[in-house]
Amino acid sequence: MASANLNIMIKAARKAGRSLVKDFREVENLQVSVKGAGDFVTRADREAERIIKEELRTARPNYGWLGEETGEEAGEDPTRRWLVDPLDGTNNFLHGLPHWAVSIALEHKGEIVAAVVFDAAKDEMFTAERGDGAFLNDRRIRVSGRRQMGESIFATGVPHSGRGYLPATIRDLSRLMPVCSGMRQWGAAALDMAYVAAGRFDGYWERAVKPWDVAAGILLVKEAGGFVEALNPEDNPVESGKLVASNTQLFEEFSEIIRSRD
Incomplete structure (x- = not known):
């Protein structure tokens, strides 16, 4: 209740x-x-x-x-x-x-x-x-039960209007797209997180979001059995503006790709 x-x-x-x-x-x-x-x-x-x-x-x-x-x-x-x-x-x-x-x-x-x-x-x-x-x-x-990156669909927000983190997001996409089943950019961070919680997306990340964009979604993912961290694991994901979320089976591999600095 x-x-x-x-x-x-x-x-x-x-x-x-x-x-x-x-x-x-x-x-x-x-x-x-x-x-x-x-x-x-x-x-x-x-x-x-x-x-x-x-x-x-x-x-x-x-x-x-x-x-x-x-x-x-x-x-x-x-x-x-x-x-x-x-x-x-x-x-x-x-x-x-x-x-x-x-x-x-x-x-x-x-x-x-x-x-x-x-x-x-x-x-x-x-x-x-x-x-x-x-x-x-x-x-x-519940979050999805998928274990293989090649079977999984991920979501993000691609920056527009010359925002400074566009190059980093393009690097993320260049590393992730060859190893996954698909990418979606649907333009609503709260729904991206909700869809991870519902198993519709297997993971989500973004490099510049506000607390009100993702606060509710973070709890949804966690309570649906998923995992959420800031890109810097020591930061608070609500406040940091940079986060990664997925089911627990994919999180290690997915987050490693997004956090890579090469």
């Missing part, structure tokens, strides 16, 4: 998701104007965060907050903090691609203890609580 906190998170995600789905239906009508569509999606993103913040703050007014749009706010309870991405996959949303999500995580004393990733376009609700497993629409999920 879900805790009170997780139920609050699910309610907030569904409410924001309904707002985003309504806005998503309008995106196609705005494609004739790039600026108009971009401005519209920015408003949709901010409205979704407002909805989530209102729901969470009403229920737990003393918790801290870290949101993509509104930044960080300290709470009266310094041990608990919400980490929220109201619209992960903004570019997909902007282009009318139905692959984006609401991501909400709850942190307690530096550890993620509850997670929600809601794919509103497909009505898929991924949830997890520390020690209680991971679920998709109330069905328990």
